Amino acid sequence: MDDAPRRTVPIKLNMPSDCEADFHHTKDQFLNCANQTSDWAWRYDDYCITSKAKAEKALYDDLKAEHDLTANLVQKGIRRAIEAVDAGVEKLKEGEKTSQPVFDSWSVVYDKRSATFNADHATLSTVNGRVKADYVLPLEDEREETPFGRYYESDEWDASSATLQYDEHSEDFYLHVTLKNPNYEVDGIERQEATSREEGTENGVVLGVDLNVTGAFAVTSTGKFIGSADYLTHKRNELEKRRGRLQQTGTRSSHLTIQRIGSRFSDWSLDWLHNRVNELLEEAERVNADGVIFENLKHIRENIANGSKFQQWAYAKFVEIAEYKIEDRDLFVDFVSPAYTSQRCSCCGFTHEDNRDDKTFACQKCGYEVNADYNAAKNIAVRYCGYIHRGQKSRGGWAACQSALKSGTLNVNGEFNASAV
Incomplete structure (x- = not known):
């Protein structure tokens, strides 16, 4: 090898x-x-x-x-x-x-x-x-x-x-x-980074990502807000309204127009998702992350089961594009269970359904207040680190793992390391 x-x-x-x-x-x-x-x-x-x-x-x-x-x-x-x-x-x-x-x-x-x-x-x-x-x-x-x-x-x-x-x-x-x-050959911090990233035997850093139906399309554990799910839904609704008007017309010309605008929107959607993935990968590289962690796609489908099939497609396609683009990078994609990531406090660990109110998270125990999607993204990263701590093999083959946060990294023991970035 x-x-x-x-x-x-x-x-x-x-x-x-x-x-x-x-x-x-x-x-x-x-x-x-x-x-x-x-x-x-x-x-x-x-x-x-x-x-x-x-x-x-x-x-x-x-x-x-x-x-x-x-x-x-x-x-x-x-x-x-x-x-x-x-x-x-x-x-x-x-x-x-x-x-x-x-x-x-x-x-x-x-x-x-x-x-x-x-x-x-x-x-x-x-x-x-x-x-x-x-x-x-x-x-x-x-x-x-x-x-x-x-x-x-x-x-x-x-x-x-x-x-x-x-x-x-x-x-x-x-x-x-x-x-x-x-x-x-490198020394000091660079050697430690090379050992972690290239040999994958000691420690790794993961970036948690929360995908959303409203608000920011994707939020990372480092506090990066990527794209607007509301804007994407708005563009889709505009297409559906125009499609409905053309269907009422019922002419051959209107049918051809429906096909044409549908194709244009499909191309636009793919381009929009590619650009959002590029933003995500730029953030991962900025913080020297080794892995990008999502909630499993089954949860995404269940979360919006009563919503738009387009939203389900957009989330699945976003992850698919991320997996493809990561193939040639020093990164990997993995997934965690979504259970209670939106209700758990990423600061003290207290979990309760009253902690979250739409886009606001306010812990009922320690009083920690933050954007709810950002809190969920941190929980996703922390959960993956917990998996590694309990002996699950990571895609990077590490013995330990840290979560990438706004100003540094956090391990499963609650020890924070400030970032030089």
């Missing part, structure tokens, strides 16, 4: 306009390879296939003949699907509910056989040959303080792979380059 430390550096690309279509076609074919592999490997009434070698032997020739991708990109599509199927099988073994992986988010995975990483540009394989894409670089006098300067330009770090992503809102391409350093 390659245990070399890794860092991921996002780089905006100045993509040649006449080559953008090539990358979109490449993405479509890459995801198609992954989805066909998922269809083949995920077997409800039999054993799922989790062997990359077996999948490549069975599927590679047909997929290569069907697509214009290079051999390496076809293999990457197969392997990405098998990794997701393998993760799903592990969830089933743990008694968790899951479903067949579906790949619909814009991404293409590259390594050194399908891409070259240069000082100021990359060349990337497409369905129409290799394309040179220049980097949009930070200002030279500010570069040393950026991930690009610290890692990408360092002789000690080597670019090993990358994921190409596309921001549909800004219409920009980003290359998330993964670098590794097998000879990385």
Whole structure:
């Protein structure tokens, strides 16, 4: 197993306009390879296939003949699907509910056989040959303080792979380059961080996330309020009102308009969720979190069982996008039981239904008052740390765990460590 430390550096690309279509076609074919592999490997009434070698032997020739991708990109599509199927099988073994992986988010995975990483540009394989894409670089006098300067330009770090992503809102391409350093040596706090994050044997830090029907769409245990669930619901209601008016008209033109605005809203919703996930991951990286913890999705569905199917889809899709985007980062996603996270005081632990009143949390015992969703997010992180303390194996393989809070971390013994961030 390659245990070399890794860092991921996002780089905006100045993509040649006449080559953008090539990358979109490449993405479509890459995801198609992954989805066909998922269809083949995920077997409800039999054993799922989790062997990359077996999948490549069975599927590679047909997929290569069907697509214009290079051999390496076809293999990457197969392997990405098998990794997701393998993760799903592990969830089933743990008694968790899951479903067949579906790949619909814009991404293409590259390594050194399908891409070259240069000082100021990359060349990337497409369905129409290799394309040179220049980097949009930070200002030279500010570069040393950026991930690009610290890692990408360092002789000690080597670019090993990358994921190409596309921001549909800004219409920009980003290359998330993964670098590794097998000879990385650090001292003091940095060595402790490297041991925790890369070897995963001692301690880890997790970020709790509470998802909501009203108010902020997501709230973290560090007090980050992400997006507006009210705004998302408002946009959906506007669509439904317009759809209702067009249905009353009943013409062929109105039917086509319904299809068109529905497609536009679906694209907008996905883009909105992608941007909110990006905010969440930025917060996780800011506080050096190792894991992002949600309440299990079954609770989310039950919590809004009488509400909108759209809200259920939005929450599930948000977590799915987070899991996908975390694949190439030094992070993981895990889940906890939702029981009483909204009623428990994150300060003293007292649990009572009267503690919460809509968006206000006021502990009936110690008097602690705070935003209710923020309180719940802290409880989610604390609960996960409790699981590890009682011997449950973490996705990071640690012996202990800490919760990421606004100004530091908290362990299960109530010991607070102030953050240097």
